[in-house]
Amino acid sequence: MGLTTVPALGEVAPFSFSAPLQSLLDLVVYGWMGFAEDSRLGGAIHFFLLDTVKIFLLLAVMIFIIGVLRSYLPQDRLRRWMSGGGLGGNFVAALFGAVTPFCSCSSIPIFISLLRAGVPLGVTFSFLITSPIINEYLVILMAGEFGLPITAAYVVSGLAIGTLAGAILGRMKLEHWLESDITGGATGEGEKSFNAFGERLRYGWEEAAGVIRQIWKWVLVGVAIGAFIHNYVPAELIHDAMAATGPFSVPIATLLGVPMYGSCAAIVPVAVVLFAKGIPLGTALAFMMAMAALSLPEAVMLRRTMRLPLIALFFLITTVAIILTGYLLNALAPVLS
Numbered sequence: 001m002g003l004t005t006v007p008a009l010g011e012v013a014p015f016s017f018s019a020p021l022q023s024l025l026d027l028v029v030y031g032w033m034g035f036a037e038d039s040r041l042g043g044a045i046h047f048f049l050l051d052t053v054k055i056f057l058l059l060a061v062m063i064f065i066i067g068v069l070r071s072y073l074p075q076d077r078l079r080r081w082m083s084g085g086g087l088g089g090n091f092v093a094a095l096f097g098a099v100t101p102f103c104s105c106s107s108i109p110i111f112i113s114l115l116r117a118g119v120p121l122g123v124t125f126s127f128l129i130t131s132p133i134i135n136e137y138l139v140i141l142m143a144g145e146f147g148l149p150i151t152a153a154y155v156v157s158g159l160a161i162g163t164l165a166g167a168i169l170g171r172m173k174l175e176h177w178l179e180s181d182i183t184g185g186a187t188g189e190g191e192k193s194f195n196a197f198g199e200r201l202r203y204g205w206e207e208a209a210g211v212i213r214q215i216w217k218w219v220l221v222g223v224a225i226g227a228f229i230h231n232y233v234p235a236e237l238i239h240d241a242m243a244a245t246g247p248f249s250v251p252i253a254t255l256l257g258v259p260m261y262g263s264c265a266a267i268v269p270v271a272v273v274l275f276a277k278g279i280p281l282g283t284a285l286a287f288m289m290a291m292a293a294l295s296l297p298e299a300v301m302l303r304r305t306m307r308l309p310l311i312a313l314f315f316l317i318t319t320v321a322i323i324l325t326g327y328l329l330n331a332l333a334p335v336l337s
Contacts, residue, residue, distance in 0.1 A: 025049050040231045052220065060208050062100070063109055067207030071200040087167055090126040093119070094162035097130030098155070107131040108301050113207065115305075121178070122170015129318055130162030132292045134288040138268060145272045149336045153329060154285055161321045163287070168317055177310035220299050242279050242287070249283045250326035254319055257290030267291050281333040286326030294318055 015324050025046055029035055035042025088309055093114075100110070107128050114124045142151040245252045271288040275281055294315055300313050329336075 021053060022050055044227040044231040047231060048223055051223045051227070055223065056212065056216075060212065063113060063208040063212075064204040066110065066113060067204030068200050069192050070130045071203050087163055089120065089123040090163045090170070091159070093123045093126040093166065094130040097162060098134040098159060099126040100131050108298070108305065109212070112305055115178070120170055121175050122166045122168075122172075124166075125169045125314065126162045126166025127166055128314075129293055130158055132162065133158035133289055138292070142268055144267060146275075150281065150285075153332065153336055154289075156327065157285075157325045158289065161293075161318070161325060165317050165321045169314060172313075174310050174313070177307045179305060179307070190281050221297075223297060242274065242283060249280065250286050250324050250330065253279075253283045253325060254289035254290045254323050257287040258294045258315065259296040259321060260291045280328030280330045282326040282328065282337065285329055286322050289322045289325065290319065293322065 029042055029046040029049070030037050033042070033045070035045065071154065097107070100107075108130070110127045111124050114127060139151060139155060142154060146154075194203065241256060242249050242253050267288050270291075271284045274284040274287065299311055299315065302314075306314075
């Protein structure tokens with residue numbers, strides 16, 4: 001594929017929607033603050049500022065929009081819509097996650113909002129898992145680098161992981177491990193009535209401000225951890241570890257990807273390079289899925305919402321699902337390539 005170097009884990013594609021913000025921060029970090037462009041500390045500071053601003057802007061806009069839409073959709077109807085029998089509610093939540101442009105950390109406030117609307121825990125987990133694994137930006141990048149058959153297999157696999165993992169978690173009745181103010185919000189909030197569009201806008205603003213006010217410290221801590229991992233963990237070490245493990249490459253790749261935190265623009269090029277250098281397709285995509293769906297910063301931020309046993313169980317079930325998917329994609333690689 002003509003690729004000989006591994007992109008930095010924090011590298012952002014030149015056509016990213018955040019390009020103007022990145023240019024401004026280039027000026028701030030590498031111009032005004034005087035860091036060299038190849039400086040790890042400068043790169044970590046740049047990543048921290050860029051992701052922090054992007055996450056807060058995205059959260060404010062999306063939670064505001066969802067809040068306004070919720071004002072038109074009574075909570076009991078929303079609960080019925082996403083709580084259908086069998087896997088229906090999980091699949092709807094996974095589809096909702098697939099069309100929202102969130103990373104693993106910025107999905108959490110929407111996860112909280114869904115819980116407070118009374119959506120079942122397992123269904124909200126389907127959203128939380130699928131949202132960072134699939135989004136339109138990542139799909140476009142994958143289609144250009146891997147081709148349509150592999151991209152389609154990745155999308156189907158991501159939806160299956162989100163649907164099934166969320167369903168399993170939902171059947172285990174784990175609501176007692178949620179923090180009390182999260183579960184209380186779902187049951188204690190009465191239906192609101194709105195007499196004017198301005199009231200709906202105010203409700204959306206209050207929703208956005210309330211969620212951000214509760215989690216902003218966790219966002220900063222999570223992004224700081226992600227910035228450190230991105231700029232101080234060489235991607236070459238990851239490749240070497242995967243290449244040396246043979247049939248165990250899928251679980252090794254997944255476990256290496258879980259603690260890391262990456263943007264779509266960084267995740268896809270890394271997976272492409274791994275595949276180009278001889279790493280099996282399913283192994284490379286398992287690493288990409290784990291890096292997208294799970295991260296140490298996400299675990300830190302989830303602690304605001306749930307207790308440690310539930311976080312550990314969520315990570316365990318999702319990790320096992322990704323490993324099984326990696327082996328399946330390795331088996332299908334001759335057909336897909």
